[in-house]
Amino acid sequence: MAKKSTAFEYAPAPESRSIVDIKPSYGLFIDGEFVDGRGKSFKTISPSTEEVLAEIAEGDAADVDLAVKAARRAYTRVWSKMSGAERGKYLFRIARIIQERAREFAVLESIDNGKPIKETRDVDVPTVAAHFFYYAGWADKLGYAGYGEDPQPLGVAGQVIPWNFPLLMLAWKIAPALACGNTVVLKPAETTPLTALLFAEVCQQADLPPGVVNILTGAGETGRAIVSHPDVNKVAFTGSTDVGRAIAKAVAGSDKRVTLELGGKAANIVYDDAPVDQAVEGIVNGIFFNQGHVCCAGSRLLVQESIAEEVLAKLKRRMKTLRVGDPLDKNTDIGAINSAEQLAKIRELSEIGEAEGAERWAPKCDLPSTGFWFPPTIFTGVSQAHRIAREEIFGPVLSVLTFRTPKEAVEKANNTPFGLSAGIWTEKGSLILWTASQLRAGVVWSNTFNRFDPASPFGGYKESGYGREGGRHGLEAYLR
Structure with missing residues (x-):
């Protein structure tokens, strides 16, 4: 008598792509609007099928300059003058919109990055919303964070994020920066730009003042232009140790604040x-x-x-x-x-x-x-x-x-x-x-x-970088 197999057979259970509307091409998000890039463009592909998903603008030095100027205007005229309670309202609004559009974000992240839908659905997107909720709560309590009675924002933050957790790394960077009163110019990874561009739409939907968040797609040259721009006050980078070293050298001798979250071998x-x-x-x-x-x-x-x-x-x-x-x-x-x-x-x-x-x-x-x-x-x-x-x-x-x-x-x-x-x-x-x-x-x-909580700081020693993200400690890098 043949021995019966005890292995479970799983029928396919695909999530529908219909909730996601991927446009044929995307521009750069500068000063609250999508604009055409001045540089070249590149294609983003799905790693699971190799299909071309969209044509993406590649920001050049002139685009970076426009974005930094927009961020500086927003910082000087609006965002730094706004009360913490008012800034917190925008962050709460962004968090709620992410929750409302959670399925859309989860499907798009899986398509563009290649990670399983059950991870984007159950880990990435809920943790993203949690970070915005968490830092929204800090926005009017900065005087109690342990960094002085009246801590002030730094100004314009230039942020470069990796492809492994595209949306989560965006939240880790943007949420504390905005809570502290800074404005942002962020570059997503070249291979995973789509959820960052969808987040730009969330900023519009939340009526975030123009220029507070700017998102520039591109490759290494775009990132270098952001990091080296003279009017960027804070650089935050997550990625490889080699690129982290290059960034540390590029900002050495300047008054830019830097946090680096680099590689590991745990x-x-x-x-x-x-x-x-x-x-x-x-x-x-x-x-x-x-x-x-x-x-x-x-x-x-x-x-x-x-x-x-x-x-x-x-x-x-x-x-x-x-x-x-x-x-x-x-x-x-x-x-x-x-x-x-x-x-x-x-x-x-x-x-x-x-x-x-x-x-x-x-x-x-x-x-x-x-x-x-x-x-x-x-x-x-x-x-x-x-x-x-x-x-x-x-x-x-x-x-x-x-x-x-x-x-x-x-x-x-x-x-x-x-x-x-x-x-x-x-x-x-x-x-x-x-x-x-x-x-x-x-x-x-x-x-x-691999357990993460927005209230818990994250960061490393030695060649894994310096500075902390998350928790009360994550505020320090965005305050003076």
Whole structure:
């Protein structure tokens, strides 16, 4: 008698694209209006299908100058003179509109970025709205934030955000800047401009005064023009460490305030008394959430030697249940890699891992024939000398190392130029506190991973950048 399969079969459950109206082309959002760019244009494509979604204007130095002048006018004449309570009303209005249009934002983010709809729907968009609600509440309470009785805004903030969380990074940057009385010139990533442009429509819908928020699409040159503009008072950047270094050099010697949130190579430490099934879920969430396109991803698993075999067996079993495919399918766990360039980097480093002697494993899964895809992958037999244990892969690739003592775990976790985040799994509260106090990481999660709250600050040490975003601490970078 044939043995029955116990695997669940999932029927397709696609989210409709009909709620999203993607225009054939988009201009730049300057001074409250969409205008034609003076520079070239480029195409944004869907990473899951490779279809061209829209033609996007590429802002040049002249466009940046127009946007900064509009932001300066709005700052001088309107926004900085407005009471905190009035500014808060606009932020509350923006938050409510995002909630009302949540499904539209979630679908558009999945199409343009490649991440699964259940992540954009259940994580990204709700957290975006929560950030605007949170900072709306701070707008009339800045005197109680601990930065002086009458803290003042800086002026014009130039902000450059990455492609892995396009809308969430926008909220992290814009919400505290506006709450503090600054105006903004923001550049979304070249591969994911569409939700930022939809947010520009939200600014219009909320009747935000013209010039308070300006959104310029483009590539590296557009970002450089914003960062180096002499009338920008504050630079905020999230992205790669190499670009962060270039920005730090560009603003050195000026009076510009800078915050940088850069790369990471987080350690996820599993002690021998950890609740293993819970830890496995945390490991999966830590590295395969958003296809591993997460600065704070738990890309190094440090597991105590005595339970390493059990953890790996359960981890592999769990990985076999992950569903890779259409980002708009509500069953999908792992969507598309954001670009061909990023996919090539993931493949290159994975091949180097094999060449250096690590053992590669991935569950069998059928990848779509079009688009950019990479299966969830783990490497065992990894040493700290391996490049896959040292360099940020920024994809669904996990390096597994073992340790014997807590001291060894901490030494291995800290043996990296990065210091953005870490995870600890144990049932001993004292061990959690001791380990956390020894780790050189800006965010340490205990018995969970990748949890974010607008009231909690986020940022790193060493080559992971400086400054904090979120919480009361996130106000400091926008006040003098």
